[in-house]
Amino acid sequence: MRLAAPAKTTPARTEQIVLFRVSGQLFAISSASVQEVRSADSMSGAATEISAPGLRKVRHVLRRGDRSLFIVNGAMHFGLHAAEGAQLFVLRQTRTALLIDGIEKMTTMSRLQALPLSFCHEERQWYRGLTALDQTVVPVVHPEGFLSPEELALLDAALLQADKLASEDPEGTSCAQ
């Protein structure tokens, strides 16, 4: 007689996350989504100003070769009190660099609970879900949720306009620089 094979205990799937603060509020992001962490000061020289109508959360853009990274003010994105961001997360596979107060710590989450369906507005694009950590609940952000395709189109148009003006008025550009 063959005995039934003992049930395999599958280890709980965990995910490495970074806990960070924006305007004092705690958020989490998968560490796999963060390509770089920079101090906001170190980027100030490299960033150029941009202004897209109706999009106040993006004021600067970083040029990296052919690529443009839009710096999103996390506090303005979430509708929190304006805060001077001290650090930047360059988010992998997006065109977003997120301005945050700072990193709290790195940890692992073992369970991501879907955002309850009662939350039915923009937050559904902002968050992948919620996780319970040390008797507190932290929203886990969606790296793609900071700039919608429509917002990216607006920013690209503003960028194109700025480039056009700069090429037409090189003196003005040199003054600005």
Next chain:
Amino acid sequence: MTVSTELELQSFVLLRLGERRFAISAKEIAELVAPSRVFRFPHRTPKLEGVILRRGRIVPVCDVSEMLLGKRLTSRRFYLIVVRNYEAHKEWVAIPVTGECELINAEMTAAVESDAPHVAGWLSHDGDVIEVLNIDTLTPGPERALAEAAGRQRPEAQS
């Protein structure tokens, strides 16, 4: 042939919000719990305060007092955890209440067209006529968000 006139008694939970009492079908109640810490995070859904942790589940807290009384609650004694139906599944929602809850059996008179959407029906208890609440229209959800968005777009479409 005799016509049966048996009353169709159903179970309801009576809850208190400020000075008023409301009822919810007992079938839609998960539990009554003491207030616990509300975890708040940024979002754009009106009426939702945040979430509570209940036996490992994350439960949204929805204050319905403004819609029912026209003002927000200043104190709360319990959270009544109700079952909200969505198209595909059900989820818990915690509703803050200001007093003790009571389980009663009563006959419900169905709502009519002129009643507010949050009224599922009416029942008579202790000399009071009490609104039976329709949780699905009282608490936010994707279908309400779609309706609100359609409402916002309508005037633009007309202009």
